Amino acid sequence: MNMANDNGAIDIRNLRVWFGEGAARNVAVKGMNLAVGAGESFGLVGESGSGKSTVLRAIAGLVESWDGSITVGGESLRQKGRSKAFYKTVQMVFQDPYASLHPRHTVDRVLGETLQLHGFSDIDARITRLLDSVGLGGGFRFRYPHQLSGGQRQRVAIARALAPEPRILLLDEPTSALDVSVQAEILNLLSDLRSEMGLTYLMVSHDLGVVGHMCGQVAVMQQGEIVEELGVAEMRKLQANHPYTKHLLESSLGAIR
Amino acid sequence: MTELPNPAPKPTWREWLMTDAPASRRQARAAAWYAGWCAFRGNTLAMAGLIVLIVLILAAVFAPWLATHDPFAQDLAMRLKAPGEEGFLLGSDSLGRDIYSRLLFGARISLYIVALVALVAPLLGLIIGTIAGYMGGWVDIVLMRFTDIFLAFPRLILALAFVAALGAGIENAVLAISLTAWPPYARIARAETLTIRNSDYIHAIRLQGAGAVRIITRHVWPLCISSLVIRVTLDMAGIILTAAGLGFLGLGAQPPSPEWGAMVSEGRKYILDYWWVATIPGLAIFAISLAFNLLGDGLRDVLDPKESKS
Amino acid sequence: MSDTLLDVENLWVRFPTRNGIFDAVRGISFSLGRERLGIVGESGSGKSMTGRAVLKLIRKPGFVEADKMQMGETDLLTASERDMRAIRGRHAAMIMQDPKFSLNPVMTVEQQMVEALTTHERVSRREARSRALEMLDAVAIREPERVLRLYPHEVSGGMGQRIMIAMMLIPDPEILIADEPTSALDVSVQLQVLEIMDKLVKDRGMGLIFISHDLNLVANFCDRVAVMYAGRIVEVCEAGKLQEAQHPYTRGLLNAVPDLEHPRDRLEVLERDPAWREAPSVSAR
Structure with missing residues (x-):
């Protein structure tokens, strides 16, 4: 699949990510290749x-110790720093909605500041629209995170990620x-948003059921390497080649049944 | 208490403040303050501290009206009178000045010193600590070694050196104390920043392209300030005593100014025969220190973000 | 019943x-x-x-x-x-969600397991140790001798939870x-x-x-x-x-x-x- 030049969203070649230096150096990602086409939903x-x-964090610029190449929307990324255009293209939704919202900022402030940073002027109207698009009414606008449930917080986090109108979401x-x-509500919301806005998703999960529901293409990682990449249809039929993928599929089905 | 004669559909002030779904920025902020106030009010000891402080501030403000004597008027015939004698409510000192009146006017000086130090030192510490913590790398190393150098000196000695260099006087004493008091605040602010720096909400705002200055001032500071405020209130006693120490050495407030520390050191000579001369200003220092301590404890309960997560 | x-x-x-x-x-x-x-x-x-x-x-x-x-x-x-x-312990034991928070970080597995045993029964250290080994074996831990010497941060999540189970089951609740x-x-x-x-x-x-x-x-x-x-x-x-x-x-x-x-x-x-x-x-x- 060589679409990296025309309509590829994310193209990763030979990515290595490490933490620490010298003897304490710990390589977390050991030379991986990954291509996600525009409009695709890709599961890791x-x-x-x-x-x-770690792969997501390297793309987002939150980890700086990596080599290889990462290309996002045609723009080749450097280790340190990202352009304004990058943040308008790529946004991220974090794992723990209890940790990803500032405890002293209201929903209004979270979204308002984000919009302001991206240079929008019609902030009030946009906040209302963003809250509507993630299924929260205006009644939530001036609440603090501790006045929201976990699902509502995650909706706010998604609204924040959508604020700059990105094309790619790292989940x-x-x-x-x-x-x-x-x-179920959040996954439905994410599916709806993707079909409405034509977003590209790169989603990380340990839950094969969730990935199977959300993604078209799946890569299985073990100890910093991609051991297998397969379509979701094969995954559903349990047609995996690598023993580790088989083991994962079996144990997740074992837990379900 | 706050019930207003409102028509039925309009919510009372209390309901307006207690709402879980504020309708405006103003209401959200007011509700947050009110919730904090409610939590604070529930803490009896902290309330006691607050009341003592308010009384002290009022006493300082209304000193000219509350005082029974001129705090500077000497009358050697009336020296060292016991409390209650000859119209001296709390006795008189070695120069026959009324201790009660001097205490009231001294509250102005002591509170002035405390307020100034409480503004300058934590602010300095906050700036240095958060920058060091957030930037990391060599900025952190340089700033923290610098902090360590200040920490390594005994506080009073360092303050003495500053005052000696700057000249005696209250303002210089304040400056000297501030310059010696900031390192612990810098350390606290840095430690807090280190935990905040790697949280997802900071990552999230970085992904919106926010710069370091914005992140430090708008996202890190609000979370550091609470622990600093607590620490400052707990340190108040020490600050007052350092100011008193400087006064005692003749490098702080100059006589005849009724600064409390200076009053204690003056009374030291007579402590065995005329206990009240040193004890009464000492009690005043004790009261203000205790009040700040109680207040600090109460504030910790209200402000600590880790606690307020429900 | x-x-x-x-x-x-x-x-x-x-x-x-x-x-x-x-x-x-x-x-x-x-x-x-x-x-x-x-x-x-x-x-x-x-x-x-x-x-x-x-x-x-x-x-x-x-x-x-x-x-x-x-x-x-x-x-x-x-x-x-x-x-x-x-x-608690002798009649009914509880296993929590995350072994990281249930195990004491500054004590070795052995110290913790022996302590768990000696608080409920009067046994010698030798016997406590051998019972601990037995239990670790029962929760399918290979090389129990080695694991006994480890600190909680040195074991994986799965092993930590198995150690917890072993520890909780020692007094036979x-x-x-x-x-x-x-x-x-x-x-x-x-x-x-x-x-x-x-x-x-x-x-x-x-x-x-x-x-x-x-x-x-x-x-x-x-x-x-x-x-x-x-x-x-x-x-x-x-x-x-x-x-x-x-x-x-x-x-x-x-x-x-x-x-x-x-x-x-x-x-x-x-x-x-x-x-x-x-x-x-x-x-x-």
Whole structure:
């Protein structure tokens, strides 16, 4: 698949990410290649310590110690610093909605500041629209995070990510901290937003069920490497080649049945 | 108490403040303040501290009307009178000045010193600590070694050196105390910043393209300030005593100014025979220190963001 | 059932707050024999509070009220804190969600396991050590000798949880309360830990209260399932018949889980009926 030049959203070649230096150096991602086409929904699956979240952080610029190449929307990224245009293209939703909202800022302030940073002028109207688009009414606008439930917080976090009107969303286990019934609401919301706005998703999860529901293409990571990439249709039929993928599929089905 | 004769559909002030769904920025902020106030009010000891402080501030403001004597008027015939004698409510000192009146006017000086130090030192510490914590790398190393150098000196000695260099007087004493008091605040602010820096809400605002200055002042500061305020209130006693120490050495408030520390040191000579001369200003220092301590404890309960997460 | 290990009737857990009393658990009744009882619910349903209330581990200012709370011969309602300390561990043990927070970070596994044993029984250190080794072996830890010398940060999550299970089972309790014992673990480790726990509970004829948010997991590892909502039990059923559950809340939970093999375009969203809150609690005795 070589669409990186025309309509590829994310193209990663030979990515290595490490933490620490010298003897304490710990390589979290060991040379991976990944291509996500525009409009695709791509899942990155693995267990804790597999390096799946680290990949997202390297793309977003939150981890600076990496080499290889990352291209997003045709723009080749540097280790340090991202352009204004990058932040308008790529946004991220974090795992824990209890940790991703500033405890002293109201929803209004969170969204208002984001919009202001991106240079929008019609902030009031946009906040209202953003809250509507994530299924929160205006009644939530002036609440503090502690006055919101986990699902509502995650909706605010999604609204914040949508504020600059990005084309790519990096989703770092967006529902793993939530109850299943709330997870269903958030996943539905994410599906709706994707079809409405034509977004590209790169979603990290440990839950094969969630990835199977949300994504078209899935890569399985183990200890910093992609061991297998397969379409969701194959995954549903349990047609995996790599033993680790098989093991993952079996244990997640074991837990479901 | 706050019930207003409102028509039925209009919510009372209390309901307006207690709402979980504020309708405007103003209401959200007022409700947050009110919730904090309610939590604070529930803490009896902290309220006692607050009341003592308010009384002290009022006493300082209305000193000219509350005083029974001129705080500077000497009358050697009336020296060292016991409390209650000859119209001296709290006795008189070695120069026959009324201790009660001097205490009232001294409250102005002591509160002035405390207020100035409480503004300058934590602000300095906050700026240095949060920058060091947020930037990391060599900025952190340089700033923190600098802090360590200040921490390594005994406080009073360092303050003495500053006053000696700047000249005696209250303002210089305040400056000297501030310059010696900021390192602990810098350390606290840095420690807080280190935990805040790696939280997802800071990552999230970085992903919106926010710069370091904005993140430090708007996102890190509000979370550091509460622990600093608590620490400052707990340190107040020490600040007052340092000011008193400087006064005692003749480098702070100059006689005949009725600064409390200076009053204690003056009374020291007579402590065995005329206990009240040193004890009464000492009690005043004790009261204000205790009040600040209680207040600090109460504020910790209200302000600590870790506690207020429900 | 003559073999009732635990009998609870009309249990309430209450917390006084600024706006009145908050009821976390609202009058539930259940009993536990030598069986595996699952308690399922979402966060805030009161399931964890129920587990804690049984061992009287509700933190102040919260308090527990009940018509009856009987564990074997002991009446838990009148038991003093001292009695409770003796009961915890020897008669009933609890396994928490994250082993990282349950193990003492500055003590080796050996020190902690030996301590757990010596607080309840008079045994020599030698014997305690050999019992610890035996237990580690029982939870399928290879090289137990080596593991005994490790500190908690040196073991993985799955191993940490197995150590916790070993530690809790050393004094041979009759009741094990497991509060989300595997939700902090990876899926592939989860099954292993659960199977070990299951085997031990079966072999020793213990009673297990398995608290979890995961309906399907509970259905696999329990005999009976009580579904909690807003502090009450809304439905009790045999684990094998969970798929035939009647209550709309249970059905909603079952349908909200994305299923790899039966893909749907949209996940079913739970419509919460206010009437569920008020419906009387179903007894699980």
